[in-house]
Amino acid sequence: MGSSIVVIGNFDGVHPGHRAVLAEARRRDPELPLVVVTFWPHPVSVLRPEAAPLLLTSLEARIEHLSAAGADRVEVIDFTPEFASWTPAEFVERVLMPLAPKVVVVGENFRFGHRAVGNLDTLRELAAGRFEVDGLPLVKFRDEDTCSTRIREALAAGDVEHAAEHLGRPFCFRGVVSHGDRRGRELGFPTANLPVPANLACPADGVYAGFLTRRDGLDGRGEQLAEGAPSPRWPAAISVGTNPTFGGLSRRVESYVLDRDDLELYDAPVTVEFVARIRGQVKFDGIAGLIEQMHTDVADCRRLLGLS
Protein backbone atom coordinates (compact mmCIF):
# COMPACT_ATOMS: atom_id res chain seq x y z
CA MET A 1 0.00 0.00 0.00
CA GLY A 2 1.00 3.61 -0.20
CA SER A 3 1.60 5.75 -3.22
CA SER A 4 4.98 7.40 -2.68
CA ILE A 5 8.49 6.88 -1.35
CA VAL A 6 9.40 9.69 1.04
CA VAL A 7 12.83 10.87 2.16
CA ILE A 8 13.27 13.57 4.79
CA GLY A 9 16.20 15.87 5.46
CA ASN A 10 17.83 19.27 5.16
CA PHE A 11 19.98 18.15 2.23
CA ASP A 12 22.11 21.30 2.31
CA GLY A 13 24.46 21.11 -0.66
CA VAL A 14 22.92 17.85 -1.97
CA HIS A 15 26.34 16.17 -1.68
CA PRO A 16 27.17 12.53 -2.59
CA GLY A 17 25.87 11.33 0.80
CA HIS A 18 22.52 12.96 0.17
CA ARG A 19 22.41 11.64 -3.37
CA ALA A 20 23.07 8.12 -2.08
CA VAL A 21 20.00 8.40 0.19
CA LEU A 22 17.83 9.34 -2.77
CA ALA A 23 19.31 6.54 -4.88
CA GLU A 24 18.60 4.02 -2.10
CA ALA A 25 15.02 5.29 -1.77
CA ARG A 26 14.58 4.96 -5.51
CA ARG A 27 15.79 1.35 -5.35
CA ARG A 28 13.10 0.59 -2.75
CA ASP A 29 10.47 1.14 -5.42
CA PRO A 30 11.41 2.27 -8.92
CA GLU A 31 7.77 2.90 -9.88
CA LEU A 32 6.39 5.15 -7.15
CA PRO A 33 7.08 8.90 -7.10
CA LEU A 34 10.02 9.85 -4.90
CA VAL A 35 9.01 12.76 -2.66
CA VAL A 36 11.67 14.71 -0.73
CA VAL A 37 10.53 16.52 2.41
CA THR A 38 12.95 19.30 3.26
CA PHE A 39 12.97 22.29 5.61
CA TRP A 40 13.45 25.99 4.95
CA PRO A 41 14.83 28.03 6.62
CA HIS A 42 17.45 25.71 8.11
CA PRO A 43 16.06 24.48 11.49
CA VAL A 44 19.18 25.57 13.38
CA SER A 45 18.79 29.12 12.08
CA VAL A 46 15.31 29.20 13.66
CA LEU A 47 16.03 27.33 16.89
CA ARG A 48 19.55 28.59 17.61
CA PRO A 49 20.20 31.58 15.33
CA GLU A 50 23.62 32.15 16.87
CA ALA A 51 24.70 28.71 15.57
CA ALA A 52 23.09 28.98 12.12
CA PRO A 53 25.27 27.35 9.46
CA LEU A 54 26.13 29.23 6.27
CA LEU A 55 24.11 27.42 3.64
CA LEU A 56 25.80 25.76 0.68
CA THR A 57 22.95 26.60 -1.68
CA SER A 58 19.80 28.67 -1.91
CA LEU A 59 16.47 26.86 -1.69
CA GLU A 60 16.02 27.18 -5.45
CA ALA A 61 19.36 25.46 -6.13
CA ARG A 62 18.62 22.79 -3.51
CA ILE A 63 15.39 21.91 -5.27
CA GLU A 64 17.15 21.73 -8.65
CA HIS A 65 19.91 19.48 -7.29
CA LEU A 66 17.36 17.22 -5.57
CA SER A 67 15.42 16.90 -8.81
CA ALA A 68 18.61 16.05 -10.69
CA ALA A 69 19.33 13.42 -8.01
CA GLY A 70 16.02 11.70 -8.70
CA ALA A 71 13.34 13.54 -6.68
CA ASP A 72 10.00 13.63 -8.46
CA ARG A 73 8.67 16.22 -6.04
CA VAL A 74 10.15 18.40 -3.31
CA GLU A 75 7.88 19.36 -0.39
CA VAL A 76 9.34 22.38 1.39
CA ILE A 77 8.25 22.70 5.01
CA ASP A 78 8.22 26.27 6.27
CA PHE A 79 10.30 25.71 9.40
CA THR A 80 8.73 28.10 11.91
CA PRO A 81 8.85 27.99 15.73
CA GLU A 82 5.22 26.79 15.52
CA PHE A 83 6.21 23.88 13.27
CA ALA A 84 9.11 23.08 15.60
CA SER A 85 6.61 22.67 18.45
CA TRP A 86 4.75 19.81 16.76
CA THR A 87 5.05 16.44 18.49
CA PRO A 88 6.42 13.45 16.55
CA ALA A 89 2.81 12.20 16.15
CA GLU A 90 1.69 15.54 14.74
CA PHE A 91 4.62 15.49 12.31
CA VAL A 92 3.60 12.05 11.07
CA GLU A 93 -0.10 12.89 10.77
CA ARG A 94 0.28 16.36 9.26
CA VAL A 95 3.38 16.01 7.08
CA LEU A 96 3.82 12.36 6.20
CA MET A 97 0.32 10.85 6.05
CA PRO A 98 -0.93 13.32 3.41
CA LEU A 99 1.87 12.00 1.16
CA ALA A 100 0.53 8.44 1.51
CA PRO A 101 4.00 6.91 1.88
CA LYS A 102 4.73 3.27 1.23
CA VAL A 103 8.25 3.67 2.65
CA VAL A 104 9.88 6.55 4.51
CA VAL A 105 13.67 6.59 4.15
CA VAL A 106 15.80 8.57 6.61
CA GLY A 107 19.36 8.50 7.97
CA GLU A 108 19.73 6.38 11.11
CA ASN A 109 20.42 9.51 13.20
CA PHE A 110 17.09 11.12 12.16
CA ARG A 111 15.43 13.18 14.90
CA PHE A 112 12.06 14.88 14.66
CA GLY A 113 9.28 16.56 16.59
CA HIS A 114 9.37 19.07 19.43
CA ARG A 115 12.86 19.28 20.95
CA ALA A 116 13.89 16.46 18.61
CA VAL A 117 12.34 13.85 20.92
CA GLY A 118 11.44 11.51 18.04
CA ASN A 119 13.97 9.07 16.59
CA LEU A 120 13.91 6.08 14.26
CA ASP A 121 12.12 3.89 16.85
CA THR A 122 9.48 6.58 17.40
CA LEU A 123 8.91 6.83 13.67
CA ARG A 124 8.58 3.03 13.39
CA GLU A 125 6.00 2.97 16.23
CA LEU A 126 3.96 5.76 14.67
CA ALA A 127 4.18 4.07 11.28
CA ALA A 128 3.04 0.63 12.46
CA GLY A 129 0.71 -0.99 9.94
CA ARG A 130 0.68 2.14 7.77
CA PHE A 131 4.10 2.53 6.14
CA GLU A 132 7.57 1.04 6.33
CA VAL A 133 10.56 2.91 7.76
CA ASP A 134 14.11 2.51 6.44
CA GLY A 135 16.93 3.90 8.57
CA LEU A 136 20.05 4.10 6.43
CA PRO A 137 23.52 4.01 7.93
CA LEU A 138 25.15 7.40 7.37
CA VAL A 139 27.05 7.48 4.13
CA LYS A 140 30.72 7.90 4.82
CA PHE A 141 33.03 9.94 2.69
CA ARG A 142 36.72 9.32 3.35
CA ASP A 143 35.83 8.03 6.84
CA GLU A 144 33.82 11.12 7.73
CA ASP A 145 30.12 10.75 8.46
CA THR A 146 28.80 13.84 6.85
CA CYS A 147 30.48 16.37 4.69
CA SER A 148 28.29 19.52 4.74
CA THR A 149 30.43 20.78 7.62
CA ARG A 150 33.67 19.77 5.88
CA ILE A 151 32.52 21.58 2.74
CA ARG A 152 31.79 24.73 4.74
CA GLU A 153 35.21 24.51 6.40
CA ALA A 154 36.97 24.05 3.05
CA LEU A 155 35.15 27.08 1.61
CA ALA A 156 35.99 29.19 4.67
CA ALA A 157 39.64 28.30 4.07
CA GLY A 158 39.37 29.16 0.37
CA ASP A 159 40.10 25.54 -0.52
CA VAL A 160 37.60 25.24 -3.35
CA GLU A 161 39.36 22.16 -4.73
CA HIS A 162 38.74 20.26 -1.47
CA ALA A 163 35.15 21.54 -1.30
CA ALA A 164 34.59 20.17 -4.81
CA GLU A 165 35.93 16.73 -3.80
CA HIS A 166 33.39 16.53 -0.97
CA LEU A 167 30.54 18.00 -3.02
CA GLY A 168 31.15 15.76 -6.02
CA ARG A 169 31.07 18.88 -8.23
CA PRO A 170 32.61 22.37 -8.14
CA PHE A 171 31.10 24.73 -5.57
CA CYS A 172 28.69 27.11 -7.29
CA PHE A 173 27.46 30.51 -6.17
CA ARG A 174 24.30 31.89 -7.73
CA GLY A 175 22.97 35.38 -7.87
CA VAL A 176 21.66 38.20 -10.00
CA VAL A 177 24.24 40.61 -11.49
CA SER A 178 24.09 43.96 -9.74
CA HIS A 179 25.57 47.36 -10.50
CA GLY A 180 28.93 48.12 -8.90
CA ASP A 181 31.14 51.20 -8.89
CA ARG A 182 31.68 51.10 -12.69
CA ARG A 183 35.40 50.97 -12.07
CA GLY A 184 36.08 47.57 -13.60
CA ARG A 185 35.75 48.79 -17.18
CA GLU A 186 38.21 51.62 -16.50
CA LEU A 187 40.72 49.13 -15.11
CA GLY A 188 40.34 47.01 -18.26
CA PHE A 189 38.60 44.22 -16.35
CA PRO A 190 34.81 44.65 -16.23
CA THR A 191 33.33 42.36 -13.59
CA ALA A 192 29.82 40.94 -13.15
CA ASN A 193 29.08 41.59 -9.47
CA LEU A 194 26.99 39.42 -7.13
CA PRO A 195 26.25 40.50 -3.56
CA VAL A 196 26.96 37.85 -0.90
CA PRO A 197 23.86 37.34 1.31
CA ALA A 198 24.67 36.91 5.00
CA ASN A 199 23.19 33.39 5.20
CA LEU A 200 24.98 31.83 2.21
CA ALA A 201 28.38 30.13 2.19
CA CYS A 202 30.95 31.61 -0.16
CA PRO A 203 34.67 30.88 -0.59
CA ALA A 204 37.05 32.96 1.54
CA ASP A 205 38.09 36.36 0.21
CA GLY A 206 40.59 35.90 -2.61
CA VAL A 207 41.00 35.38 -6.33
CA TYR A 208 39.88 32.21 -8.10
CA ALA A 209 39.70 30.56 -11.52
CA GLY A 210 36.34 29.27 -12.65
CA PHE A 211 33.38 29.76 -14.91
CA LEU A 212 30.39 32.08 -15.22
CA THR A 213 27.12 30.72 -16.64
CA ARG A 214 24.16 32.85 -17.62
CA ARG A 215 20.90 31.14 -16.68
CA ASP A 216 18.06 33.10 -18.26
CA GLY A 217 18.13 31.67 -21.77
CA LEU A 218 19.87 34.77 -23.19
CA ASP A 219 23.33 35.10 -24.69
CA GLY A 220 26.12 37.49 -23.58
CA ARG A 221 24.48 40.43 -25.33
CA GLY A 222 21.01 39.75 -23.98
CA GLU A 223 19.66 38.08 -27.14
CA GLN A 224 17.43 35.00 -26.95
CA LEU A 225 19.38 31.76 -27.41
CA ALA A 226 18.31 29.37 -30.16
CA GLU A 227 15.85 26.73 -28.92
CA GLY A 228 17.70 23.92 -27.13
CA ALA A 229 21.03 25.80 -27.17
CA PRO A 230 23.04 25.30 -23.95
CA SER A 231 23.43 28.21 -21.50
CA PRO A 232 26.60 30.17 -22.23
CA ARG A 233 29.43 29.21 -19.83
CA TRP A 234 32.53 31.39 -19.96
CA PRO A 235 35.95 30.99 -18.27
CA ALA A 236 36.38 33.71 -15.66
CA ALA A 237 38.81 35.22 -13.14
CA ILE A 238 36.82 35.67 -9.93
CA SER A 239 37.46 38.05 -7.06
CA VAL A 240 35.69 37.52 -3.73
CA GLY A 241 35.94 40.36 -1.22
CA THR A 242 35.28 44.00 -0.49
CA ASN A 243 37.78 45.57 -2.94
CA PRO A 244 40.18 46.63 -0.14
CA THR A 245 42.24 48.77 -2.55
CA PHE A 246 39.23 51.08 -2.84
CA GLY A 247 38.08 50.83 0.77
CA GLY A 248 34.90 48.96 -0.22
CA LEU A 249 32.56 47.75 2.49
CA SER A 250 30.19 45.23 0.92
CA ARG A 251 31.39 41.70 0.14
CA ARG A 252 30.85 40.64 -3.44
CA VAL A 253 31.67 37.89 -5.91
CA GLU A 254 33.03 39.64 -9.02
CA SER A 255 33.69 37.70 -12.23
CA TYR A 256 35.78 38.95 -15.15
CA VAL A 257 34.96 36.84 -18.21
CA LEU A 258 38.29 36.33 -19.97
CA ASP A 259 38.91 38.22 -23.22
CA ARG A 260 35.46 39.84 -23.40
CA ASP A 261 34.38 43.44 -23.07
CA ASP A 262 31.09 43.17 -24.91
CA LEU A 263 28.94 41.37 -22.37
CA GLU A 264 25.71 42.85 -21.01
CA LEU A 265 24.95 41.03 -17.82
CA TYR A 266 23.19 43.51 -15.54
CA ASP A 267 20.18 41.88 -13.84
CA ALA A 268 21.00 38.48 -15.36
CA PRO A 269 20.75 35.39 -13.12
CA VAL A 270 24.16 33.71 -13.23
CA THR A 271 26.08 30.86 -11.62
CA VAL A 272 29.74 31.24 -10.66
CA GLU A 273 31.66 27.95 -10.53
CA PHE A 274 34.84 27.90 -8.41
CA VAL A 275 37.54 25.61 -9.82
CA ALA A 276 40.86 26.68 -8.24
CA ARG A 277 42.24 29.28 -5.86
CA ILE A 278 44.83 31.72 -7.19
CA ARG A 279 45.67 33.98 -4.20
CA GLY A 280 44.33 36.10 -1.33
CA GLN A 281 43.01 39.67 -1.56
CA VAL A 282 45.61 42.45 -1.50
CA LYS A 283 45.19 46.13 -0.63
CA PHE A 284 47.25 47.84 -3.32
CA ASP A 285 48.73 51.33 -2.93
CA GLY A 286 47.44 52.40 -6.31
CA ILE A 287 45.59 51.07 -9.33
CA ALA A 288 48.79 50.40 -11.36
CA GLY A 289 49.79 47.60 -8.99
CA LEU A 290 46.28 46.13 -9.05
CA ILE A 291 46.10 46.17 -12.86
CA GLU A 292 49.51 44.48 -13.18
CA GLN A 293 48.43 41.80 -10.71
CA MET A 294 45.14 41.25 -12.55
CA HIS A 295 47.07 40.49 -15.76
CA THR A 296 49.08 37.88 -13.85
CA ASP A 297 45.83 36.50 -12.36
CA VAL A 298 44.31 36.12 -15.82
CA ALA A 299 47.41 34.20 -17.02
CA ASP A 300 47.20 31.96 -13.89
CA CYS A 301 43.49 31.49 -14.50
CA ARG A 302 44.07 30.34 -18.08
CA ARG A 303 46.70 27.85 -16.90
CA LEU A 304 44.51 26.48 -14.10
CA LEU A 305 41.55 26.03 -16.44
CA GLY A 306 43.76 24.29 -19.01
CA LEU A 307 43.32 27.08 -21.58
CA SER A 308 47.01 27.80 -22.16
Ligand SMILES: Cc1cc2nc3c(=O)[nH]c(=O)nc-3n(C[C@H](O)[C@H](O)[C@H](O)COP(=O)(O)O)c2cc1C
Ligand atom coordinates in the same frame (compact mmCIF):
# COMPACT_ATOMS: atom_id res chain seq x y z
C1 LIG B 1 41.11 38.90 -11.18
C2 LIG B 1 40.74 39.97 -10.19
C3 LIG B 1 41.58 40.19 -9.09
C4 LIG B 1 41.27 41.19 -8.16
N1 LIG B 1 42.10 41.39 -7.10
C5 LIG B 1 41.86 42.41 -6.23
C6 LIG B 1 42.75 42.69 -5.15
O1 LIG B 1 43.74 41.99 -4.89
N2 LIG B 1 42.49 43.76 -4.37
C7 LIG B 1 41.40 44.56 -4.56
O2 LIG B 1 41.23 45.52 -3.82
N3 LIG B 1 40.50 44.30 -5.54
C8 LIG B 1 40.72 43.25 -6.39
N4 LIG B 1 39.83 42.99 -7.41
C9 LIG B 1 38.55 43.71 -7.46
C10 LIG B 1 38.65 45.03 -8.17
O3 LIG B 1 39.05 46.02 -7.26
C11 LIG B 1 37.25 45.35 -8.67
O4 LIG B 1 36.86 44.37 -9.60
C12 LIG B 1 37.22 46.72 -9.30
O5 LIG B 1 37.36 47.68 -8.30
C13 LIG B 1 35.92 46.96 -10.06
O6 LIG B 1 34.82 47.11 -9.22
P1 LIG B 1 33.36 47.34 -9.83
O7 LIG B 1 32.95 46.04 -10.47
O8 LIG B 1 32.51 47.70 -8.64
O9 LIG B 1 33.46 48.44 -10.83
C14 LIG B 1 40.10 41.98 -8.33
C15 LIG B 1 39.26 41.74 -9.44
C16 LIG B 1 39.56 40.75 -10.35
C17 LIG B 1 38.65 40.52 -11.50
Ligand SMILES: Nc1ncnc2c1ncn2[C@@H]1O[C@H](COP(=O)(O)OP(=O)(O)O)[C@@H](O)[C@H]1O
Ligand atom coordinates in the same frame (compact mmCIF):
# COMPACT_ATOMS: atom_id res chain seq x y z
N1 LIG C 1 34.27 40.40 -19.68
C1 LIG C 1 33.26 40.78 -18.87
N2 LIG C 1 33.07 40.15 -17.68
C2 LIG C 1 32.09 40.55 -16.87
N3 LIG C 1 31.23 41.54 -17.15
C3 LIG C 1 31.36 42.20 -18.33
C4 LIG C 1 32.37 41.84 -19.22
N4 LIG C 1 32.27 42.67 -20.30
C5 LIG C 1 31.25 43.49 -20.08
N5 LIG C 1 30.67 43.24 -18.89
C6 LIG C 1 29.53 44.01 -18.38
O1 LIG C 1 30.07 45.09 -17.65
C7 LIG C 1 29.59 45.09 -16.30
C8 LIG C 1 30.72 45.34 -15.35
O2 LIG C 1 31.41 46.52 -15.65
P1 LIG C 1 32.04 47.34 -14.47
O3 LIG C 1 32.72 48.53 -15.01
O4 LIG C 1 32.85 46.40 -13.61
O5 LIG C 1 30.74 47.86 -13.77
P2 LIG C 1 30.09 47.56 -12.34
O6 LIG C 1 30.96 48.28 -11.41
O7 LIG C 1 28.70 48.12 -12.43
O8 LIG C 1 30.13 46.08 -12.13
C9 LIG C 1 29.02 43.70 -16.07
O9 LIG C 1 27.91 43.70 -15.18
C10 LIG C 1 28.59 43.26 -17.45
O10 LIG C 1 27.27 43.71 -17.72
